Amino acid sequence: MAIRLFNTYSRAVEEFQPLDPPRVKMYTCGPTVYSHAHIGNFRAYLFEDLLQRHLESRGFEVERVMNITDVDDKTIRGSRETGEALSEFTAPFKRAFFDDLDTLRIKRADAFPEATDPRQISAMIEMIKTLIERGLAYQAEDKSVYFRIKSFPDYGKLAHFNLDELQSTGRVKSDEYEKENVGDFAVWKAWDAEDGEVAWDSPWGRGRPGWHIECSAMATQLLGEQLDIHCGGVDNIFPHHEAEIAQTEGCTGKKFVRYWLHCAHLLVDGQKMSKSAGNFYTLRDVLARGYSGREVRYALLRVHYRVPLNFTWEGMDEARQALGRIDDWLARLREHAGQTDDAGAASENQFSAALDDDLNISGALGVLFETIRETNRAIDQQTLSSTDAARWLRWWEQIERVLAVTDTGDSAIPAQIAALVEQRAQARLAKDFAKSDELRDQIASLGWEVRDTKDGQKVTRRAGA
Ligand code: AMP
Numbered sequence: 001m002a003i004r005l006f007n008t009y010s011r012a013v014e015e016f017q018p019l020d021p022p023r024v025k026m027y028t029c030g031p032t033v034y035s036h037a038h039i040g041n042f043r044a045y046l047f048e049d050l051l052q053r054h055l056e057s058r059g060f061e062v063e064r065v066m067n068i069t070d071v072d073d074k075t076i077r078g079s080r081e082t083g084e085a086l087s088e089f090t091a092p093f094k095r096a097f098f099d100d101l102d103t104l105r106i107k108r109a110d111a112f113p114e115a116t117d118p119r120q121i122s123a124m125i126e127m128i129k130t131l132i133e134r135g136l137a138y139q140a141e142d143k144s145v146y147f148r149i150k151s152f153p154d155y156g157k158l159a160h161f162n163l164d165e166l167q168s169t170g171r172v173k174s175d176e177y178e179k180e181n182v183g184d185f186a187v188w189k190a191w192d193a194e195d196g197e198v199a200w201d202s203p204w205g206r207g208r209p210g211w212h213i214e215c216s217a218m219a220t221q222l223l224g225e226q227l228d229i230h231c232g233g234v235d236n237i238f239p240h241h242e243a244e245i246a247q248t249e250g251c252t253g254k255k256f257v258r259y260w261l262h263c264a265h266l267l268v269d270g271q272k273m274s275k276s277a278g279n280f281y282t283l284r285d286v287l288a289r290g291y292s293g294r295e296v297r298y299a300l301l302r303v304h305y306r307v308p309l310n311f312t313w314e315g316m317d318e319a320r321q322a323l324g325r326i327d328d329w330l331a332r333l334r335e336h337a338g339q340t341d342d343a344g345a346a347s348e349n350q351f352s353a354a355l356d357d358d359l360n361i362s363g364a365l366g367v368l369f370e371t372i373r374e375t376n377r378a379i380d381q382q383t384l385s386s387t388d389a390a391r392w393l394r395w396w397e398q399i400e401r402v403l404a405v406t407d408t409g410d411s412a413i414p415a416q417i418a419a420l421v422e423q424r425a426q427a428r429l430a431k432d433f434a435k436s437d438e439l440r441d442q443i444a445s446l447g448w449e450v451r452d453t454k455d456g457q458k459v460t461r462r463a464g465a
């Protein structure tokens, strides 16, 4: 059965046909490494992981790139505040991001290009040169280079904005006086004192790339001029992805992306979870409450990606219960299957069929839990043969390749340990090191080890405990 996906560009569900099947070129906007990613960001990365895994389960060969934005206003501001060089400031957040991906079982992309990589900076400069040659960009009085949106007639098509409306606001005063049009966006930002040491040479003087050109350059540099899929959260649609289309198509003259996919936001009390609103949880915050990576994974995946999802602790408990049901079911099936491995051919999986329909995860999970109910009943009634049990286990293996939620023993830090770790953090803040050592011993006696690292306390199960 064909896979169908909702394309933001056409606002319609379309049959998925990559340019060069079975290859699929997929670009996903990655984190800005000025702090720990919050679980809203991870909702986006988990939806992309689900998409990749499902496409792979259907025989596609996905080549995925996720960029790391390690230079922009926020990273520069952060490094200025801590007095570190930009790369020193961003390094721990990059490391933490990769740790978090692993905790959430998100498959690693094939490449994680960094915006500050000299090869990428050169690619950005080359693109900007082409845009200027073609009359699509210009250097303004402030020495920055801007994209001229009125020279790209399709500008606004992704976000379904009317360019005339955007333009009708006309020139604005204050800091934007230099631009020809209020909607023109910077592709190269001229150095100013706030940037400190952060600057690269370019034909337009010292400066740094704009955020949008970073993604256009990194995507085309690593995946070529035409992509099959480009993803992000809905907040990326405008201006970021709109600008990416204008810049890339402005340079190549070819259609940049066949399918644009965007996930709805993770909310807290009905508001978008975001750093600026201060209503966010990092993955570490949730783990410290005693939840495991797979529980967070399940909680963030279980709602369709285009439906806003409200984050609550009850939702986390529901995720725990659901996984508990899966764990119990698998244990029963294994017991029942015994040594039987003659499971026969795997039948068509209705779980996968549901995902074919624009990643209909609730339909897919409905199939799973209905199967769990029925097979459990058959086990109770002693009507499930060991061959059937083995067959269901094989069925589950297909699902697990996509869901990736089985218990692999990397279970959560128990609430009791998390509470002691928190007390220890308080003791250390108060410089009460005797108390801190006492708590470390207490944690050790319960089978856990705590280490102090640059990123705070790291808690692991003690070997052999
Ligand atoms: P940023 O680091 O802000 O560039 O965001 C990285 C990714 O996370 C982007 O794809 C955003 O669209 C996405 N994102 C940010 N906040 C949320 C949220 N509350 N829910 C879902 N996705 C989000």
Ligand code: ZN
Residues within 6 Å of the ligand: 028, 029, 030, 215, 240
């Ligand atoms: Zn991007």
